[in-house]
Amino acid sequence: MVHTFHPYFDPAQAAAFNEIAIEKDSTFEFRYFPLHGYGAATRVILAASGAKFSNVVPTDWAAEKPHTPFGVMPLLREISADGKTTINIAESDAIERYLAEKFGMAGDNAFERTVVNSYVNNSNDLMHHIYMKFFTVKDPALKAEAKEQLLNGPIAVWIKYNEQHLAANGSNGHYIGDKITIADIKAAHMVEVIRGVKEDAITDESAPALLKVKTTIDSIPSVKAWRATDEFKTFSERNLRTFGFA
Template sequence: MSSPSRETASTFELTYFDLQGFGAPIRTIFAINGTKVTNIVPADWAAEKPLTPFGVMPLLKETSVDGKSTIHLAESDAIDRYLVKKFGMAGDNVFEENIINSYVSNTNSLQLRIFMKYYTVRDPALKTAFVEDILGYIDIWIKSNERQLVANGSNGHYVGNKLTIADVKAAYMVDLIRSLKEDAITEESTPALLKVKTTVDSIPSLVAWRATEEHEAYSEHNFSLFGYK
């Protein structure tokens, strides 16, 4: 019997809304590694929600190649960490892995803050006030990440010369920040951060995924709800 945790040719199903949000980095990991994943949008999330481990999505189901073993994972961060180890995107040693985890954790915190305090708020006045409040946190994120990237040689990666989950998360965060303040990240002020984004965005398998009708539908729905793709 094969073990899903040691396989990269398993069958994967990702359950999430038909938008980007917290499912986007997971779908990106699959796309980068050229791994097929079946994206499932719940027909009735209110009914299915109580049946899930924590009442949240995304949810990942993985079935081994021989079909005899299945595992289920919940929580986006746990899914991210599981997949990047499986696909070799967690660093080459424990030291690199901890550097990566530190920056990913900080990015996740900022993402959650932005989602909870901005994109789920409907009052325009409150949204405007939040942008002013969040800019300080964004500035810290930009400076600390740019510093690490420059220290690593401004080569488009957080550690060494290899793609990791830190790169993927940063590329996603750049778009999120620019949706709030377009000139917060520029070629002149943050060239190392933009190098990460262009490095991730130019991966052929990711480019191919983003050209699909499925991805475009997620992006359009995301834009209709939150104002960014």
């Protein structure tokens, strides 16, 4: 039996991949379901960077699924400005970190990158926990139980430690100095996710520094423009029907 690399991971594309990775004028196709979910942060990174991107919703996911690296989305395609080079990236975390590095949102040195990655991982862990333990639960009694456990456990812990760091940084809406990083974008999304569990779980009184992060990200002109599009509003409506929050 002959084993071959999946096209996304074929080392033969390494040179082209590394070349396009430093370009800033590429266009992007982001393939995901028509909701926010695990695609929210990627879309905000693309919007915040001013990148040209389009959202691609599969018309026949069952047929496409076997051809993807892991049978899941999201997936990102990047096309060079001259249209001659195309690369593909799988998995939300890999996509987000790749884009953060490309657009200067990953931290400027080893220390900053480590801090950013630590808080990104912390947000990712909580997000996965909430989706698996709460949003996908259908039984009302089990959902109510999970809600209390999350609010009094993982959510409270996440708020405590993130709020502490943000306050130490001056409650200026950023995790690192006064610059936008992927840690900010992930935290802003987590505020929305947590409010999907309980609307008043994060307030100006309980977590002012976290709310400052959200307002800072939402106030970026290109992000504000993205959130005002009909496409974004459609995704919000689908998110509300699927998970119970927009």
